[in-house]
Amino acid sequence: MKTEFKVKIQRSFFDNYKRDLHLHPEFIRFEDKDLKNEGFIFFKNSEIKDFRFGVNWFKFYFVFGREYQFYIRNHNDEVLKIHFNSYFGVKKRERLALYVSIMDSLWDLYFNNQVNDFMKEFDEGKAFSIGDVTINSEGVIFCVSKLIKQEKKQIAWQDLRYRSFRTYFSIYSKENPRDINRGYSYKEDWNTFVLNNVIKNILSNKNIDND
Numbered sequence: 001m002k003t004e005f006k007v008k009i010q011r012s013f014f015d016n017y018k019r020d021l022h023l024h025p026e027f028i029r030f031e032d033k034d035l036k037n038e039g040f041i042f043f044k045n046s047e048i049k050d051f052r053f054g055v056n057w058f059k060f061y062f063v064f065g066r067e068y069q070f071y072i073r074n075h076n077d078e079v080l081k082i083h084f085n086s087y088f089g090v091k092k093r094e095r096l097a098l099y100v101s102i103m104d105s106l107w108d109l110y111f112n113n114q115v116n117d118f119m120k121e122f123d124e125g126k127a128f129s130i131g132d133v134t135i136n137s138e139g140v141i142f143c144v145s146k147l148i149k150q151e152k153k154q155i156a157w158q159d160l161r162y163r164s165f166r167t168y169f170s171i172y173s174k175e176n177p178r179d180i181n182r183g184y185s186y187k188e189d190w191n192t193f194v195l196n197n198v199i200k201n202i203l204s205n206k207n208i209d210n211d
Contacts, residue, residue: 005105054187
């Protein structure tokens with residue numbers, strides 16, 4: 001379990017300024033001159049609501065760059081953005097290693113705790129939401145796309161299945177996967193990785209095979 005993580009982030013080789021990122025069990029502090037508070041944004045641990053993350057690929061006939069992104073949102077819907085680039089393979093391995101280290105620290109310090117809190121609520125019979133998915137003792141409720149509009153559907157736990165992919169997570173009905181399914185992007189949808197872990201833990205605890 002990590003206690004804290006400190007690093008200086010240089011967004012790209014076009015940007016000579018190195019910004020301080022401090023991930024601590026009690027807070028996140030990031031230096032960004034586009035923001036108030038003397039160039040720093042500060043979230044207490046208790047203020048952190050959700051996150052999303054991913055990589056943007058820059059292409060022109062071939063991949064020439066990547067932007068690694070993290071968005072952390074608080075309960076006031078203020079968003080802290082951490083991002084940095086790699087172009088033409090320059091420091092590609094170092095940038096990827098930094099991306100993995102930040103992801104691991106965010107998970108260990110803040111969001112794994114959210115999973116544990118949600119699991120306690122579930123064990124107590126409480127209903128809660130992660131993004132637009134409602135989870136209760138009977139199953140999950142989420143929106144599926146129809147021809148004209150979206151409709152809410154509930155899937156019982158015994159009927160629920162999931163698939164994990166590199167960039168997204170999907171849930172669906174085992175009995176009717178064609179019509180009742182939904183995918184959630186780690187980069188575009190808030191707290192998809194938390195949703196992934198909560199659903200997997202619940203199915204595992206219920207001894208439901210994800211076949």
